Each structure stands twice: as structure tokens, then as C-alpha cells.
Amino acid sequence: MSDADELLRIEGIRKTFPGVVALDGVDFSLRRGEVHVLLGENGAGKSTLIKMLSGAYTPDAGRILVGGEETRIQSAQDSERLRIATIYQEFNLVPDLTVAENIFLGRQPRRFGVIDRKRMEADAEVLLKRVGVHVSPRARVRELGIARLQMVEIAKALSLDARVLIMDEPTAVLTSEEVEKLFAIVRTLREDGVGIVFITHHLEEIAALGDRVTVMRDGKSVGQVPASTPEDELVRLMVGRSIEQQYPRERADRGTALLTVEGLTRDGVFHDVGFEVHAGEVVGIAGLVGAGRTEVVRAVFGADPYDKGSVKVSGAPIAKYDVNAAMTAGIGLVPEDRKGQGLVLDASVEENLGLVTLRSATRAGLVDLKGQREAAERIAGQLGVRMAGLGQHVRTLSGGNQQKVVIGKWLLADTKVLILDEPTRGIDVGAKVEIYQLINELTAAGAAVLMISSDLPEVLGMSDRVLVMAQGRIAGELSADEATQDAVMALAVSNPSTDKEASRGH
Ligand SMILES: Nc1ncnc2c1ncn2[C@@H]1O[C@H](COP(=O)(O)OP(=O)(O)OP(=O)(O)O)[C@@H](O)[C@H]1O
Ligand SMILES: [Mg+2]
Incomplete structure (x- = not known):
């Protein structure tokens, strides 16, 4: 059978590592101008599969056909020659090089044997414009935030003039605004005929962006379905059972205040932040990226200094900027990075x-x-x-x-006070529920949980109270009953410093 639109076909791919069968007979195909989603639990083999296409690993058995011809992809160069570009789950950029140098790494334009910086930077500028990111080609990659890194990776893929673009959980670290931007780029590429392999744990992205879905379980491809398949059906295919309740919060009795934060201020970063978390409670911190949430919890944990204010555990003050003191007092932090x-x-x-x-x-x-x-x-x-x-x-x-x-x-x-910063980023839907259940157990045993999450349904679904931060301040607090998507967003985009000034005037 020959299908002119078929860019890529994988048949019966197998790959083992010592003690692990990572891939055990995977079939997959990709057409021109489609977004093909790879879906599967953590460890199902998604990243391993795409590494067969990028030349990072070679299969133990099975066939890879590119444009109808059986091909061996044994190195990154082979992959590049076939015009396959990969954006890995872990970024692949060199932090100390500039954006332009990263984009053209190993392929810098030369003039009389010398790297033509001017041309390289001008070419990079054009590519960066195409992905719609405002960053100088001369900026060092180490200075960029994670969203812009992602965009640089895409610019790099465009520079390879890719026929196949593979993206491994590109949205895991992006805000909803950035996701929209990414989707717009992906849609344009699809219109240009590029075939896109897209890995995500966010089910709602599948219908929004995808065309077909291949579901993987335990290293096998267990089905191929249209992207319009209902979410609960996708979950069932993926984890082999349905998930009754996505947010199984069981409220515990609220005890005494375990964590007390008062007037916490770090000049220019966060201001006058105060809140309590009681035994048995889950308190969520919502807010836009850049609102200062991670900065506050890092200060509470002693990982960063602060200028004013205090942190107490069970009423006893904790020395500032001292992780050991915080840990001894019973504070734990699951960091975002x-x-x-x-x-x-x-x-x-x-x-x-x-x-x-x-x-x-x-x-x-x-x-x-x-x-x-x-x-x-x-x-x-x-x-x-x-x-x-x-x-x-x-x-x-x-x-x-x-x-x-x-x-x-x-x-x-x-831990008495557990702080979770984006705890379920990159976690599959089934494992998320396991983590929520452990949170329930912790609070039932009398611990206090403080949870930052950009996943609004998760904050709303699991918190007993929600603090909303905006511009380095706590813009408001909502009880579980009051906390709706709209109420949180209204506070998240508010301007708490001027609002406060205004109310003081009355
Ligand atoms: N280099 C390696 N050595 C040993 N085991 C490996 C190696 N690379 C991957 N594995 C194993 O192969 C299995 C599949 O891993 P893979 O990274 O492909 O999963 P995934 O589907 O991408 O999961 P996630 O959603 O968590 O990213 C895992 O059990 C993993 O531990
Ligand atoms: Mg992976």
C-alpha cells in the first residue's frame, strides 16, 4: 500500500534497556499536515519512541519507513537529513551560547571560512519573528524563561525546514496564553504540510489541536482513535480503567495554625504577604505566572532571603534564609524545577x-x-x-x-507543612489522582499543605481555601465555595497595590 501523504511509518518497534522493556511492538504513522497525538501514562514509552526518530536511540527490532522507504536513523545527523526535528521534554539548548548560535549550532553560515555572525543573526531574527517571540538573537539562552526557550527550539526546528516536527510535552511548562500562541504556530505549520507528533498529558489539548491519537500502554500501541474521541474514553484506553473522580478531596478537620506567614516582603518581588495554613488544610495559591508565588514559597522554605516579615511553624519563628532550619521545623518543598x-x-x-x-x-x-x-x-x-x-x-x-x-x-x-509547587506538571491523569489521594492522607494525619498550581481546575478541585496572588501581593482569599474560575481570574488580574490605596481613601 502506498499513501502519498504518509510521511512516516513505524512498524513493530521494540526497545529494551537493562531490566526494562520500554517498547514492545509499537505501530505508528504520520501524514502530511496532521497533528498526531501520542498519549500514554508516565513510563508508557512515548519519549523512547520519538527518540527512535531523532536518532538518540536505535530500535532492537521493527521498521521505520520515511516517505515509503525503510530507513535507519542512527544519529541526529541522519534525522536532520530526513528533515525530522525534535523538541525534547528536556531542552537541548546550550545555555552559554546566544539564541542565534543555538539555532544554527553546527550549521553556522560561513564567509571566507569564518562564521558570518551578521547573516546568522539576521536569519535568526526572521525565524524568531515567524514564531512570534520577542527575543534578541544576541541574548544568551541562559537568560530566557522557559516559554521563550520553547519558542527558540521551535525557531530552530523551522530553520531545519522540517517535514516532521516532534514535540514532547511542549505545553507542560507554558501558561495558557503561551499555549494559545504555540497552537497558532502549530496550526500554521500543519497548513504548510508539516506532520506534527505531539505529546501531552493535558487531555483538553487533544480535541483542540489534534487530528489522530495513538494511545500507548506499557510499551505497546493499544489503539488509534480520532482526536474528537471523548476524554473519558481516551482515559479508559490509556490507563485501562475509567477514573470516577478527578479531584477526590476529602476534607479533614481543621486544627491549629501550623504555618504562619506575616508581612513577608522582598523588595521589588513580593510585598506584605501574610497567611496561615492550618493542620488538616489544603490551601491553594493561584495567580498568573510572574505573580510571585514561587518566590514567596521559596522564601518561606528558606531557599531565598526576604527583607521584612516572619515565618512561624506552630508559633515558633524560623530563621530566615536557612533551609535546614525550615526542614528541621518540618517544612518541605516540592520545587517547580x-x-x-x-x-x-x-x-x-x-x-x-x-x-x-x-x-x-x-x-x-x-x-x-x-x-x-x-x-x-x-x-x-x-x-x-x-x-x-x-x-x-x-x-x-x-x-x-x-x-x-x-x-x-x-x-x-x-513533613508537617508540605509546600507543593506545580506538583502534577507532567503527571498522567491516573497518577494525578494517586497524588491527590496522598494529599488527603497527609491532611487526614494532621499535616498542612500549601499548593501552587497553574492548573486552575486542580486548585479549585483540591483546595479548602484559595489565595490569589497578583503583582507580588495577595489580592484576595476565597473559600472553596466562593472559588470559581471567574472569581480567581478577576483577582489574578487585579492590581492589589492601587486597589488598596483606593480603599484606604474611603
Ligand atoms: N536510558 C534508559 N535506561 C533505562 N530505562 C530507560 C531509559 N530510557 C527510558 N527508560 C525506561 O523506559 C520506560 C519508558 O520511558 P519513557 O521516557 O519513554 O516514558 P514516557 O511515556 O515518555 O513517560 P512520561 O509521560 O513520564 O514522560 C520507562 O520505564 C523508563 O524508565
Ligand atoms: Mg516522556
């Missing part, structure tokens, strides 16, 4: 899970290794961490499973 701050990538799952508990697991100066292993075993099981064993290096876990390890580490640490 798991790779940078949450994990030791070349250590095992067990070691990573034990990072915070090591001290409490020490008996008479000896580490209770057996106790630590049992605890690690239990939490990894509860969170459904997909791994070859506790000895597997965290670097080789799938993205979502790495996130589960960061959360598990703090769940094990006997």
Missing part, C-alpha cells in the same frame, strides 16, 4: 527518596538502611513509580516518574 532542585539524577531511586529522611532514619549514629529501603519501597509502590527497581538511576526514569520521586521524597520525610 524538579531537575534543577529536586533530584540527584545520577543517584538511584532509593537514594533520592532517602535524601530528606536520612537524618531521621539514623539510629544511634547508624543509618537504618533496611527501614529506609522499606519506606522507599512503600512510597514508590503507592505512587506507582515505573522503574526496573529501586536501584535504577533517576536520570533514566521517564519525566513523570522523576516527578513522582520528588514528591515521594517529601512524603517520606514526615
Whole structure:
């Protein structure tokens, strides 16, 4: 059978790693001008599959056909030659080079043997304009936020004049505004005939952008359906069961204030931030990106300094800018940037899970290794961490499973006040529910949970109270009953400093 519109076909692909069958007979095809979504649980094999197309891995068995011809893709150069461009889950840019240098890395235009900077920067400018991002070709990549990094990656793909564009969870780190922008670019590329492979855990994006969906489970392709398939049907295909309740919050009895923050101020960043989180409570912090949410919780955790104000746990003040003091007092933080701050990538799952508990697991100066292993075993099981064993290096876990390890580490640490910054980013729908259930268990046991999330349904679904931040201030507080999407958004776009001035005048 020959299909002129078929760009790519994968048949019976298999790939094993020591102790893991990552791919076990995957079929997939991609047409010109379509967005083909790859859907599957954390560890199902999505990233591994696309790495077969980018030349990062070669299959153990199976065939890859490009334009109807069987092809071997053994290196990034092979992939590039076939005009396949990949935007990885983990970015691939070089932080110390400029934007233009990154876009043309290894292919810089030359003049008389010397890199033609002028031309390179002018060409980069054109590409950046095409993706609609305002960034100088001369800016260093290290200075860019994550959304702009993404856009630079896309500009780079455009420069390769890709026929096939692969995007591995491109929206995981974007705000809704940025997602819209990305979608507009993807739609234009589709109209130009590019075939796009799109990986996402956000089901609502599938109908909005996709044409076809291939569902993967345990390294196998288990079905191909149109993108218009109802969400609950997609979930059933993906996790093999349906999910009754997406936000299973069980309210616990509210106890005494465990975390008290008063007048917290860091000049130019956040101002006069005050709130309490009680035992048994989940308090959500909503707000637009840049509202200062991460900055506030990092200060509370002692990871960043502040200029004024205080942080108390059970009424006792905590020294500022002192992570050890915060941890000793029982505060834990699951950071937003798991790779940078949450994990030791070349250590095992067990070691990573034990990072915070090591001290409490020490008996008479000896580490209770057996106790630590049992605890690690239990939490990894509860969170459904997909791994070859506790000895597997965290670097080789799938993205979502790495996130589960960061959360598990703090769940094990006997934390009184757990701060979660974007806890379910990159987590599949089934595993999300597991994490929510663990939050329920924590609060039922008397802990306090403070949760930042840009996923509004999640904040609304899991919080007992919602604080909304805008421009570095708390713009308002809503009870679970009052907290609707509209009420939160109204506060999130308000201007709390001038509003306050105004009300003071009356
Ligand atoms: N280099 C490697 N060594 C060992 N195991 C690996 C390696 N790369 C991937 N794996 C394993 O292969 C399986 C599939 O991982 P993959 O990253 O493809 O999942 P995924 O579907 O992309 O998940 P996620 O949604 O969490 O990103 C996982 O069990 C993972 O631990
Ligand atoms: Mg992945």
C-alpha cells in the first residue's frame, strides 16, 4: 500500500534497556499536515519512541519507513537529513551560547571560512519573528524563561525546514496564553504540510489541536482513535480503567495554625504577604505566572532571603534564609524545577527518596538502611513509580516518574507543612489522582499543605481555601465555595497595590 501523504511509518518497534522493556511492538504513522497525538501514562514509552526518530536511540527490532522507504536513523545527523526535528521534554539548548548560535549550532553560515555572525543573526531574527517571540538573537539562552526557550527550539526546528516536527510535552511548562500562541504556530505549520507528533498529558489539548491519537500502554500501541474521541474514553484506553473522580478531596478537620506567614516582603518581588495554613488544610495559591508565588514559597522554605516579615511553624519563628532550619521545623518543598532542585539524577531511586529522611532514619549514629529501603519501597509502590527497581538511576526514569520521586521524597520525610509547587506538571491523569489521594492522607494525619498550581481546575478541585496572588501581593482569599474560575481570574488580574490605596481613601 502506498499513501502519498504518509510521511512516516513505524512498524513493530521494540526497545529494551537493562531490566526494562520500554517498547514492545509499537505501530505508528504520520501524514502530511496532521497533528498526531501520542498519549500514554508516565513510563508508557512515548519519549523512547520519538527518540527512535531523532536518532538518540536505535530500535532492537521493527521498521521505520520515511516517505515509503525503510530507513535507519542512527544519529541526529541522519534525522536532520530526513528533515525530522525534535523538541525534547528536556531542552537541548546550550545555555552559554546566544539564541542565534543555538539555532544554527553546527550549521553556522560561513564567509571566507569564518562564521558570518551578521547573516546568522539576521536569519535568526526572521525565524524568531515567524514564531512570534520577542527575543534578541544576541541574548544568551541562559537568560530566557522557559516559554521563550520553547519558542527558540521551535525557531530552530523551522530553520531545519522540517517535514516532521516532534514535540514532547511542549505545553507542560507554558501558561495558557503561551499555549494559545504555540497552537497558532502549530496550526500554521500543519497548513504548510508539516506532520506534527505531539505529546501531552493535558487531555483538553487533544480535541483542540489534534487530528489522530495513538494511545500507548506499557510499551505497546493499544489503539488509534480520532482526536474528537471523548476524554473519558481516551482515559479508559490509556490507563485501562475509567477514573470516577478527578479531584477526590476529602476534607479533614481543621486544627491549629501550623504555618504562619506575616508581612513577608522582598523588595521589588513580593510585598506584605501574610497567611496561615492550618493542620488538616489544603490551601491553594493561584495567580498568573510572574505573580510571585514561587518566590514567596521559596522564601518561606528558606531557599531565598526576604527583607521584612516572619515565618512561624506552630508559633515558633524560623530563621530566615536557612533551609535546614525550615526542614528541621518540618517544612518541605516540592520545587517547580524538579531537575534543577529536586533530584540527584545520577543517584538511584532509593537514594533520592532517602535524601530528606536520612537524618531521621539514623539510629544511634547508624543509618537504618533496611527501614529506609522499606519506606522507599512503600512510597514508590503507592505512587506507582515505573522503574526496573529501586536501584535504577533517576536520570533514566521517564519525566513523570522523576516527578513522582520528588514528591515521594517529601512524603517520606514526615513533613508537617508540605509546600507543593506545580506538583502534577507532567503527571498522567491516573497518577494525578494517586497524588491527590496522598494529599488527603497527609491532611487526614494532621499535616498542612500549601499548593501552587497553574492548573486552575486542580486548585479549585483540591483546595479548602484559595489565595490569589497578583503583582507580588495577595489580592484576595476565597473559600472553596466562593472559588470559581471567574472569581480567581478577576483577582489574578487585579492590581492589589492601587486597589488598596483606593480603599484606604474611603
Ligand atoms: N536510558 C534508559 N535506561 C533505562 N530505562 C530507560 C531509559 N530510557 C527510558 N527508560 C525506561 O523506559 C520506560 C519508558 O520511558 P519513557 O521516557 O519513554 O516514558 P514516557 O511515556 O515518555 O513517560 P512520561 O509521560 O513520564 O514522560 C520507562 O520505564 C523508563 O524508565
Ligand atoms: Mg516522556
